[in-house]
Amino acid sequence: MSINCLKVNDKFSATQDSKISNIVEIALFIDKIKSNIWLFGIPSWLFGVTDRSIAAFANGSLSAIEIFQLFTASFFFVSWLYLKPEESFNSNDLGPSQYQEYLDRTQANKLQLRKLHMISQEYILPFPYICQIYHLLNLKHLETVHRFSLNNLKIINISQFQTTNVGGKITFQTILDSPANPLRIWRQPTVEVDLILHTPYTVELSIPVYNNKRIIVIFHAFPLNDSEHHFFIDIYSDLEWPKPLLQIILHFASCLTLFEDLPYLRALGEKNIGRLFNLSRTSNHETALLFKRFVELYGSSGEATKLLEGREES
Structure with missing residues (x-):
C-alpha cells in the first residue's frame, strides 16, 4: 500500500521505501x-566445561556422575556453537557502499519526516464511519x-480523476473569491488541490x-461499531x-473545521446509511467522483460488513 503522505514538494520519501527501511533496521537490531547473546554464551560454556573438568580430575579418579x-x-557447549544465529539481512544482500547508503537514507528520511510533521489530533465521534468517509470524499461540502x-x-x-486498485485521486481547482480571505497568507488565489x-x-x-x-492533511477514519468511529488527523x-x-x-x-463538521455528520447519521452505499443512488456529479469510486470498491453490503469486521478483529 502506497501512501503519499510523505510526499511534499518531492521532499517526502515514498512510503514503501520507509517501510522497507524500518524492516531493515529492525532486522539488524x-x-x-x-x-551478542551467542557470543556471551561461548565464554560462559567454556567456563562451565573447564570447571567440570577441574572438579572431575581433582581427586585423580572419575566417578560415573562426574563423567556424566x-x-x-x-x-551443551558444542550445541551452542552450532546455534550461531543466521543474519536475516547482511552484506550479501547489498554491496558495502549500497548498504551504507541505504542506512544513511533511512536515518535521513526519519529526521525529515519528524521535521515535516506539524500536528496530530485524535477523536472518537458518535457517528457512523461511512458518514465521515462520505464527508471527506464529497468536494461540495468545502463550499x-x-x-x-x-x-x-x-x-x-475538476482537472483530473484517476482510479487505483484500492482507491483513487481527484485533482480540482479552487479559487478564493474574497480579497480579504485569510487563506491568501499562504496560498495563491487559484490553486489545484489533490484529494486521494x-x-x-x-x-x-x-x-x-x-x-x-x-x-x-492525512485523515484516518476507523469504525468502532455501527454508530461510532475513531478519527485521526495528521x-x-x-x-x-x-x-x-x-x-x-x-x-x-483543524478544530474549527471539525466543529463545522459536527452538525453535518449528525444530519448524515440520521439518514439511511445503507443508501450511501448504494451505487445506483450515488451522485454522478463530478465533485462526488471519489466517493462513487469508494462505493464501487467497498459499497456492497458484504464489503461494508467486512470493513467493520476487519477493524473489530484488528
Missing part, C-alpha cells in the same frame, strides 16, 4: 541482539459546510502553498514558518 556432568557440559472557515472558497473545475483515497480508511488532502511548498508541511506558530494556526484551523 534483532540480529545484533542474537549475535563433564559429557553434558561438553555436549457549504466550510463556508465560514474557508471564507467562501469555490471549486471551479488511499484505502477505505485513509484519505489525503494535498494543498499547494507559496514557493512550491505544500500542506498535507498534518505535514514544508512551509518555512516558525514551527510553534504554524502548529498553533493548524490546531486552531
Whole structure:
C-alpha cells in the first residue's frame, strides 16, 4: 500500500521505501541482539566445561556422575556453537557502499519526516464511519459546510480523476473569491488541490502553498461499531514558518473545521446509511467522483460488513 503522505514538494520519501527501511533496521537490531547473546554464551560454556573438568580430575579418579556432568557440559557447549544465529539481512544482500547508503537514507528520511510533521489530533465521534468517509470524499461540502472557515472558497473545475486498485485521486481547482480571505497568507488565489483515497480508511488532502511548498492533511477514519468511529488527523508541511506558530494556526484551523463538521455528520447519521452505499443512488456529479469510486470498491453490503469486521478483529 502506497501512501503519499510523505510526499511534499518531492521532499517526502515514498512510503514503501520507509517501510522497507524500518524492516531493515529492525532486522539488524534483532540480529545484533542474537549475535551478542551467542557470543556471551561461548565464554560462559567454556567456563562451565573447564570447571567440570577441574572438579572431575581433582581427586585423580572419575566417578560415573562426574563423567556424566563433564559429557553434558561438553555436549551443551558444542550445541551452542552450532546455534550461531543466521543474519536475516547482511552484506550479501547489498554491496558495502549500497548498504551504507541505504542506512544513511533511512536515518535521513526519519529526521525529515519528524521535521515535516506539524500536528496530530485524535477523536472518537458518535457517528457512523461511512458518514465521515462520505464527508471527506464529497468536494461540495468545502463550499457549504466550510463556508465560514474557508471564507467562501469555490471549486471551479475538476482537472483530473484517476482510479487505483484500492482507491483513487481527484485533482480540482479552487479559487478564493474574497480579497480579504485569510487563506491568501499562504496560498495563491487559484490553486489545484489533490484529494486521494488511499484505502477505505485513509484519505489525503494535498494543498499547494507559496514557493512550491505544500500542506498535507492525512485523515484516518476507523469504525468502532455501527454508530461510532475513531478519527485521526495528521498534518505535514514544508512551509518555512516558525514551527510553534504554524502548529498553533493548524490546531486552531483543524478544530474549527471539525466543529463545522459536527452538525453535518449528525444530519448524515440520521439518514439511511445503507443508501450511501448504494451505487445506483450515488451522485454522478463530478465533485462526488471519489466517493462513487469508494462505493464501487467497498459499497456492497458484504464489503461494508467486512470493513467493520476487519477493524473489530484488528
